[in-house]
Amino acid sequence: xxxxxxxxxxxxxxxxxxxxxxxxxxxVRWCPGCGDYSILAQMQKMLPSLKIPRENLVFISGIGxxxxxxxYVESYGFHSIHGRALTIASGLKSARPELxxxxxxxxxxxxxxxxxHLLHAMRxxxxxxxxxxxxxxxxxxxxxxxxxSEFGKVTKSSPYGTTEQPLNPxxxxxxxxxxxxxxxxxxxxxxxxxxxxxxxxxxxxxxVEVYQNCNIFNDGAFAAFAExxxxxxxxxxxxxxxxxxxxxxxxxxxxxxxxxxxVVLNAESDDGLLIHDIYNPTPALANILVGMDYPExxxxxxxxxxxxxxxxxxxxxxxxxDAVAKGAGKFEDVxxxxxxxxxx
Amino acid sequence: xxTETPVLPxxxxxxxxxxxxxxxxxxxxxxxxxxxxxxxxxxxxxxxLATLPDYPAEIRxxxxxxxxxxxxxxxxxxxxxxxxxxAPDVLVAMNPAAVKTNVNDLRPGGLLIVDEDEFNSGNLKxxxxxxxxxxxxxxxxxxxxxxRITRQNEMALEGLPLNTAQKFKSRNFYALGLILWLYGRxxxxxxxxxxxxFGRMPDQLEANLRALRAGYNFGDTxxxxxxxxxxxxxxxxxxxxxxxxxxxxxxxxxxxASVQSGLPLFYASxxxxxxxxxxxxxxxxxxxxxxxxxxxxxxAAIGAAIGAAYGGHLGLTGTSGPGLALKSEAxxxxxxxxxxxxxxxxxxxxxxxxxxxxxxxxxxxxAMFGRNGDSPVAIxxxxxPTECFTMAVEAFRIxxxxxxxxxxxxxxxxxNGSEPWRIPKLADLPKVxxxxxxxxxxxxxxxxxxxxxARPWAVPGQKGLEHRIGGLEKSGATGxxxxxxxxxxxxxxxxxxxxxxxVNDIPLLEVLGPETGDLLVLSWGGTYGATTTxxxxxxxxxxxxxxxxxxYLNPFPANLETVLRSYKRVLIPELNNGQLSLLIxxxxxxxxxxxxxxxxQPFKIAEVEGKIDExxxxxxxxxxxxxxxxxxxxx
Numbered sequence: 001x002x003x004x005x006x007x008x009x010x011x012x013x014x015x016x017x018x019x020x021x022x023x024x025x026x027x028v029r030w031c032p033g034c035g036d037y038s039i040l041a042q043m044q045k046m047l048p049s050l051k052i053p054r055e056n057l058v059f060i061s062g063i064g065x066x067x068x069x070x071x072y073v074e075s076y077g078f079h080s081i082h083g084r085a086l087t088i089a090s091g092l093k094s095a096r097p098e099l100x101x102x103x104x105x106x107x108x109x110x111x112x113x114x115x116x117h118l119l120h121a122m123r124x125x126x127x128x129x130x131x132x133x134x135x136x137x138x139x140x141x142x143x144x145x146x147x148x149s150e151f152g153k154v155t156k157s158s159p160y161g162t163t164e165q166p167l168n169p170x171x172x173x174x175x176x177x178x179x180x181x182x183x184x185x186x187x188x189x190x191x192x193x194x195x196x197x198x199x200x201x202x203x204x205x206x207x208v209e210v211y212q213n214c215n216i217f218n219d220g221a222f223a224a225f226a227e228x229x230x231x232x233x234x235x236x237x238x239x240x241x242x243x244x245x246x247x248x249x250x251x252x253x254x255x256x257x258x259x260x261x262x263v264v265l266n267a268e269s270d271d272g273l274l275i276h277d278i279y280n281p282t283p284a285l286a287n288i289l290v291g292m293d294y295p296e297x298x299x300x301x302x303x304x305x306x307x308x309x310x311x312x313x314x315x316x317x318x319x320x321x322d323a324v325a326k327g328a329g330k331f332e333d334v335x336x337x338x339x340x341x342x343x344x
Numbered sequence: 345x346x347t348e349t350p351v352l353p354x355x356x357x358x359x360x361x362x363x364x365x366x367x368x369x370x371x372x373x374x375x376x377x378x379x380x381x382x383x384x385x386x387x388x389x390x391x392x393l394a395t396l397p398d399y400p401a402e403i404r405x406x407x408x409x410x411x412x413x414x415x416x417x418x419x420x421x422x423x424x425x426x427x428x429x430x431a432p433d434v435l436v437a438m439n440p441a442a443v444k445t446n447v448n449d450l451r452p453g454g455l456l457i458v459d460e461d462e463f464n465s466g467n468l469k470x471x472x473x474x475x476x477x478x479x480x481x482x483x484x485x486x487x488x489x490x491x492r493i494t495r496q497n498e499m500a501l502e503g504l505p506l507n508t509a510q511k512f513k514s515r516n517f518y519a520l521g522l523i524l525w526l527y528g529r530x531x532x533x534x535x536x537x538x539x540x541x542f543g544r545m546p547d548q549l550e551a552n553l554r555a556l557r558a559g560y561n562f563g564d565t566x567x568x569x570x571x572x573x574x575x576x577x578x579x580x581x582x583x584x585x586x587x588x589x590x591x592x593x594x595x596x597x598x599x600x601a602s603v604q605s606g607l608p609l610f611y612a613s614x615x616x617x618x619x620x621x622x623x624x625x626x627x628x629x630x631x632x633x634x635x636x637x638x639x640x641x642x643x644a645a646i647g648a649a650i651g652a653a654y655g656g657h658l659g660l661t662g663t664s665g666p667g668l669a670l671k672s673e674a675x676x677x678x679x680x681x682x683x684x685x686x687x688x689x690x691x692x693x694x695x696x697x698x699x700x701x702x703x704x705x706x707x708x709x710x711a712m713f714g715r716n717g718d719s720p721v722a723i724x725x726x727x728x729p730t731e732c733f734t735m736a737v738e739a740f741r742i743x744x745x746x747x748x749x750x751x752x753x754x755x756x757x758x759x760n761g762s763e764p765w766r767i768p769k770l771a772d773l774p775k776v777x778x779x780x781x782x783x784x785x786x787x788x789x790x791x792x793x794x795x796x797x798a799r800p801w802a803v804p805g806q807k808g809l810e811h812r813i814g815g816l817e818k819s820g821a822t823g824x825x826x827x828x829x830x831x832x833x834x835x836x837x838x839x840x841x842x843x844x845x846x847v848n849d850i851p852l853l854e855v856l857g858p859e860t861g862d863l864l865v866l867s868w869g870g871t872y873g874a875t876t877t878x879x880x881x882x883x884x885x886x887x888x889x890x891x892x893x894x895x896y897l898n899p900f901p902a903n904l905e906t907v908l909r910s911y912k913r914v915l916i917p918e919l920n921n922g923q924l925s926l927l928i929x930x931x932x933x934x935x936x937x938x939x940x941x942x943x944x945q946p947f948k949i950a951e952v953e954g955k956i957d958e959x960x961x962x963x964x965x966x967x968x969x970x971x972x973x974x975x976x977x978x979x
Contacts, residue, residue: 024812026824055807060651063815071812071825076804078654079814080647081677087639087647088654092804094635095610095652095659099804117647120640316635323630331603334596334629335767339533340586341388 017048024074035186035212040072042193050200052100059102060089062109065140066133069104083114086121089128097313103130107148108138111167122176124312125204132169132209137218170290173207174283180206181304185226204311225294234294238302243273246298261288278306356571362421363575364429368446369438370407371400371414374516379416381520385533386420387587387764390577393420396428397760399701408470413445422576426873430948436519440471456486461494489568493518500558501551514555521559527573531556583766590729590758595625597736599632602658605776610652611660612637612645617700618756619690622662642670653683656803658740662688665707675749676715681813682799684743691755693944702944703757705869706920711751718836720843723897725753727872730765737774744778746846747798757946758870783808789823797842844899853901857883857890863959864911868894868924871947875917878952889956908934913959917952941968
């Protein structure tokens with residue numbers, strides 16, 4: 001007697017789906033004007049292009065405004081507890097590798113209370129799609145500073161200003177060995193939809209930081225560089241194989257001076273400009289880009305890194321498959337292992 | 345040709361019904377190995393037996409020091425026994441620290457075998473002996489057998505390409521050989537094991553086998569031992585047997601649940617004493633589809649197990665007390681989402697880090713109540729190492745049928761203890777059934793089964809059943825988030841009632857002894873052997889004493905109240921400060937009296953007997969005795 005190794009038989013045929021198919025019957029309860037609406041809309045727009053049956057999609061979240069997300073997507077959804085979405089997702093994906101699993105988290109949920117799990121899901125390379133909504137504030141608990149809030153920020157829990165430095169989520173992801181690392185922004189809907197699509201296409205863990213405006217407790221956190229009028233001058237859209245350029249007419253560039261990036265204003269030629277390479281096996285370039293921030297630099301958005309590596313869930317499944325191929329376990333053999341004797 | 349046949353002294357062979365031996369030495373002396381090998385040999389010989397490994401938390405405490413002493417006790421008999429024995433008849437002590445920490449447990453007149461070579465001034469000082477106990481008469485109440493184990497072992501290993509330190513490591517085989525001889529046991533089991541274990545290290549193998557034979561032959565040729573003992577095989581039910589520890593039986597039981605249900609087992613755990621062996625055992629079983637994950641922490645482990653349970657597999661996590669504390673929030677998520685999760689807690693002495701390698705039963709109330717809100721879970725507890733197997737199957741049978749998290753309370757004594765096990769026939773194992781939700785249009789995530797109140801198990805991949813669950817309260821009608829007052833009230837009652845109804849699905853409490861009488865001894869978990877035997881001895885002495893042992897702690901068996909009310913008095917012996925007593929008193933208003941021992945050691949039969957006599961009015965107040973050295977033992 002043996003146990004089955006997967007529930008593959010449950011998977012049904014591919015349907016043709018549209019955005020509407022992913023809109024659940026639940027009333028969306030984010031504050032009017034919240035950046036979360038845009039992320040939900042781009043996700044629902046993007047999902048049909050994955051051509052995955054709805055029942056094979058699972059959205060798992062922790063706690064926070066962003067974590068209400070699963071209620072609004074018509075798929076399987078699990079709104080769990082604070083910081084632990086990745087643990088549940090890792091277990092689900094490891095048990096059922098045939099499912100497509102999204103994890104929706106925030107800067108508090110994913111980097112503070114759940115920070116440990118983020119590191120380990122990334123180093124294991126579990127094939128999950130992690131979307132971290134970064135609004136640099138605790139919204140659901142009504143306005144305390146978060147691990148990504150800027151130094152000195154005055155909030156309800158820091159009336160004298162914070163005395164701690166923020167984390168950079170992308171830097172954490174790169175350090176933990178995430179195989180797909182990207183950043184997008186709620187206001188740039190096209191870029192966001194494309195980034196979510198690329199993340200979903202990636203095999204292995206994909207980590208997308210989305211700059212998301214909280215118009216109630218931290219309004220305009222990204223306005224200085226993300227507003228439509230200034231975006232081209234103050235953000236750097238990363239494109240694989242192309243020189244790093246920005247500006248209304250893409251007139252400026254980025255080059256390296258030693259290990260330090262520097263802006264080349266009105267760079268006429270591409271010579272000497274950094275060429276973006278998301279497939280580079282070493283994250284050296286990505287690590288340089290991640291340090292660039294406004295106002296010294298344009299803020300990079302897009303894919304920092306996309307490399308291929310075996311995933312935790314497939315390796316685990318392979319161990320099972322290989323072991324079973326060598327000889328499925330017989331329960332009697334295990335019962336009788338070691339020295340036995342018969343009493344008659 | 346002249347041959348020298350040794351003239352063997354005429355030696356008496358004395359037949360005994362039961363013998364208890366303790367091996368004690370430095371944690372680097374290999375006493376656990378010696379004990380385990382003697383146990384295996386004895387099991388194969390056909391004795392009934394029970395073991396108690398007792399090791400320090402420090403992997404290598406300073407050599408020769410008191411905290412570094414490691415012990416292994418086993419009791420074997422020609423009749424059915426349930427405990428590893430109260431007082432050892434034989435103590436094998438490899439150094440002065442082992443004598444110091446263990447000798448007070450040895451029964452007066454018992455055999456104390458020591459390695460004389462280790463009683464040098466340095467080791468005596470480390471053991472805080474002012475003078476050599478082998479010379480100052482302080483060991484007069486025991487039969488002391490001084491053997492120069494270190495020197496003789498060295499001589500036996502002469503010529504092997506090993507240095508002195510390496511040769512020293514074979515001393516435990518010498519001691520083992522000597523004890524095997526003393527009880528007329530064959531060396532075959534150990535020789536076979538050593539050949540497999542040290543096959544790739546021929547010098548070490550040769551050293552160990554030479555040491556083993558030298559010890560055996562020394563017993564045969566020396567006149568130090570006047571008597572050799574024989575403990576005939578026990579009269580046990582026919583069948584195929586093997587020797588198994590509680591943690592191994594736990595792992596096999598959960599595998600059996602997978603085999604019997606047809607669902608793959610997913611085990612996520614964070615290493616913790618004394619539960620790690622379960623992870624080690626299950627990690628080997630990929631060829632059964634078992635997936636194991638060593639998580640980054642206790643919370644991740646239970647989270648992953650919840651993920652697997654949500655995915656329709658057998659989600660299992662395991663830990664000890666401190667880990668259960670860390671898991672409590674996530675466990676509550678499983679309560680709220682009503683998923684069939686099983687949590688193993690191999691209890692150890694607390695609170696906090698406590699005494700990791702010592703046993704206790706002090707997580708019962710944590711299991712019952714250690715979560716926010718009204719949060720009932722089912723709780724089962726095996727009574728013996730071999731019962732760890734059957735109760736593991738039970739845990740998933742209940743979890744899957746009733747869609748409820750189940751806590752499985754083992755303990756360090758059960759997990760590390762071992763006994764012979766009659767290998768079950770597959771046909772005799774209970775069926776473990778599961779049902780995924782029916783894929784029909786009127787699916788609702790909290791539509792309950794009329795009989796059990798279980799909610800449907802709709803797993804990702806099932807078309808048409810897409811739904812959302814989570815830690816927020818849900819409407820029983822629609823499954824949507826609900827803050828409706830009446831709904832929360834009703835859902836809380838439904839979660840409680842669902843667990844309460846498991847009572848219809850578990851056996852009645854079995855009573856040993858008279859149906860009514862003066863005293864009921866009520867116990868649970870790993871104390872079964874001592875409490876049951878003590879009650880049995882009391883009955884044999886004509887006392888009106890019954891015993892009953894709980895394996896289901898939540899809900900309790902249906903007849904528990906009737907049983908409790910059938911006796912004038914109720915005694916609850918527990919290795920905690922009165923946790924079951926609190927539940928029994930609170931639930932049934934029965935004036936139960938506790939015998940509470942919180943020393944990290946299991947009950948001795950005599951301790952329970954002492955309390956029984958007190959409660960029957962035969963003696964004055966009974967007080968537990970803690971020998972000063974014994975409580976230090978094992979660090």
